[in-house]
Amino acid sequence: MLVKELRKKKFGLDKNELDLIILNEIAPGEDKSFLTAHEDIKLDDGQMKRIELNVDCRKNGEPLAYILGYKEFYGRKFLVDSRALIPRPETEALIDLVKELNPKSILEVGTGSGCIAVTLALELPDARIVGLDNSENALMLARDNAIEWRLLEEWDHPVHSSEWFGLMYSDLLGDLKIRTEVIVANLPYVDKKWDWLDKKALAYEPAEALYAKDEGLALIKKLIHQAARRKCTKYLVLEADPCQHEKIAEYAKTKGFDLVKTKDFGLVFKFNR
Numbered sequence: 001m002l003v004k005e006l007r008k009k010k011f012g013l014d015k016n017e018l019d020l021i022i023l024n025e026i027a028p029g030e031d032k033s034f035l036t037a038h039e040d041i042k043l044d045d046g047q048m049k050r051i052e053l054n055v056d057c058r059k060n061g062e063p064l065a066y067i068l069g070y071k072e073f074y075g076r077k078f079l080v081d082s083r084a085l086i087p088r089p090e091t092e093a094l095i096d097l098v099k100e101l102n103p104k105s106i107l108e109v110g111t112g113s114g115c116i117a118v119t120l121a122l123e124l125p126d127a128r129i130v131g132l133d134n135s136e137n138a139l140m141l142a143r144d145n146a147i148e149w150r151l152l153e154e155w156d157h158p159v160h161s162s163e164w165f166g167l168m169y170s171d172l173l174g175d176l177k178i179r180t181e182v183i184v185a186n187l188p189y190v191d192k193k194w195d196w197l198d199k200k201a202l203a204y205e206p207a208e209a210l211y212a213k214d215e216g217l218a219l220i221k222k223l224i225h226q227a228a229r230r231k232c233t234k235y236l237v238l239e240a241d242p243c244q245h246e247k248i249a250e251y252a253k254t255k256g257f258d259l260v261k262t263k264d265f266g267l268v269f270k271f272n273r
């Protein structure tokens, strides 16, 4: 079958998504103009079978990013798979907020795919950045992304670090001794009881990357508590659903952090010592 014939088929799928699935099969890495310019390419049986399988997966609710194997974040492509959360557009606000602070050292807690740590390393080349996670699987994916973006070498294993960029296993801040000006975190904050959740779609992503107890605030509160004991940390930049911001700000205040800015889902706290 020719690409142009396939593009016209009624799969019951969004046209843009179908194009991306076809493109990923015939020319991964190219942009969508490639399809229009190469509509007369003939697809072989193997390609057709894979495309049809991916269309079925998508129709069954699998996130497009997992099917394609990548997701764009802050204008760059990141490898994604079921080892970690798919980067969300709302998380891009954290990058803007940290960039405004222009720190020389950053710890990212809950790095997942590494999208925040890698993006900050590329946007703030003078800063030292360490990404932490308590999921070995997620850390391996973050490492793949750091290699893709040339922040690490293939042989940096298992504690993946260079002078300016590192990835480490840690349960939140644990007993980490690394000094840092800014802590940034997009920790799990979803409350399982929220009735607007698309639980079918979310079921593809690791539950430990999404949900937290105490109305979604358990991990965020624990991190604030830990950060308050670190003398060197000036700013805490967090992501949470806007419906949680007030409660987080109240709790942070009791630990010495003043809310100085919000942007979409992002919050910036300054230590008031």
Ligand SMILES: C[S@@+](CC[C@H](N)C(=O)[O-])C[C@H]1O[C@@H](n2cnc3c(N)ncnc32)[C@H](O)[C@@H]1O
Binding pocket: 084, 085, 086, 087, 088, 091, 109, 110, 111, 112, 113, 114, 115, 116, 132, 133, 134, 135, 138, 170, 171, 172, 186, 187, 188, 189, 208, 209, 210, 219
């Ligand atoms: C919401 S995901 C964010 C991933 C990525 N930073 C992003 O913004 O797309 C939260 C991440 O926090 C990690 N995480 C959950 N509990 C943690 C803990 N106690 N210590 C460290 N990381 C944790 C999960 O493994 C997951 O990768």
